[in-house]
Amino acid sequence: MFSDFDFDVVINAIPFLWEGMQLTFLLTFLAITGGLFLGVLLALSRLSHIKVLSFAAGSYVNFFRSMPLILVIFWFYFLVPFIVGRPVGGFYSVLVAFTLFEAAYYCEIMRAGIQSVRISQVQAGQAIGLSYSQNMRYIVLPQAFRNMTPILLTQAVILFQDTSLVYVVGLHDFLVNAEIVATRENRLIELFSTVAVVYFVLCLSFSLSIRKLQKRFSI
């Protein structure tokens, strides 16, 4: 049956698949950046002595962590245009959904990271006269990021895979474009095995480099 395989279809589809992959990459990158930024703010709020702030951040995190991602994506698809007052397109609503969703996870990672920095390091920063925000910025957060790099990157791999959910709002990512070609040419096996191999190779090589990084850091 393998003689029936026609990988020319795949080769001809490369530009179209690459277009989809660009959306996948862009979404992953933007959601990581936004999610990290928001996640750090949430983590700082969660650890804050101001009760209202830590309660609000805690509720946010618990809320998003108990929602299925696909529901959040749907929800923002309808909610964002409603709030903004005009249609914003699938991409932006999905970007907002991913960013807010990821922020909840990054918050928990960064919270653990901040707590992994010894209190005596904080005191050393205070002792030279650094203010709270300077201490966070120059002493605590850099060390927290460093301690959490492997987990942050693992979360990035998960996000990369999760972006394939954008098909529910009709966006054309890598997977959707592959499916379009697959049904049009009636070459499901070729296309979907290609998709599987690409995801596998990308995620595996990324994971391997994380492991290398982990080894370097644990010395």
Place this chain on the structure above:
Amino acid sequence: MIEMKNVSKWYGTFCVLNKCSTSVAKGEVVVVCGPSGSGKSTLIKCINGLEPFQEGSITFNDISVGDAKTNLSKLRSRIGMVFQNFELFPHISVIKNIMLGQEKVLGRTTEEAEKRGMELLHRVGLSEHAHKFPGQLSGGQQQRVAIARGLAMDPVAMLFDEPTSALDPEMINEVLDVMVELAKEGMTMMVVTHEMGFAKNVADRVIFMDEGRIEEDCTKEEFFSESRGERAQLFLSKILHH
């Protein structure tokens, strides 16, 4: 310079500091000793407000440390502090460790901070290690960098919390030498240490703590003579026979 009056601190119902009163005059070197858990670290950290206390008062050059209105960052920048486990910032180089406070707190330019940093590294004999990371240095070297980091802020007093107790024996002296030199230059110092040689050599006064109380507070001559209290004598005989 440092005035401490009836300072008490509790962790829950546990009394870590019990009505501690003492003072340190300008240029004075005061050694604090006592058994583990007696509250020495807590006492010294109260002075620059790293630990809050519930009762009593501490003033540093007439500025009240416990007052909520006091700008603690500014106060701390004028008091150098050296920790038992060095506490250099592991993610930045040695010279950056010394420059950080100068730039961010004192507002010095990068060039000024680097120049002063190199001077101080030279002084503690480590100028060739400026661009290494703290983790690449030995304990004794790290502690000397930590002293340089404190001095970089041009402090008017220095606090030391067991600066040599995490060090291998052969490294203790390289750190003590730097401290002795500082003391002889007239730096005001409060030093928690069990190095009685250091106390005999440069201390003006010795404070002995036990169970959160200041049991003895006397000149070094008195402390090392027979006139001291029973508990201090017992403690001293223990550490001297080690």
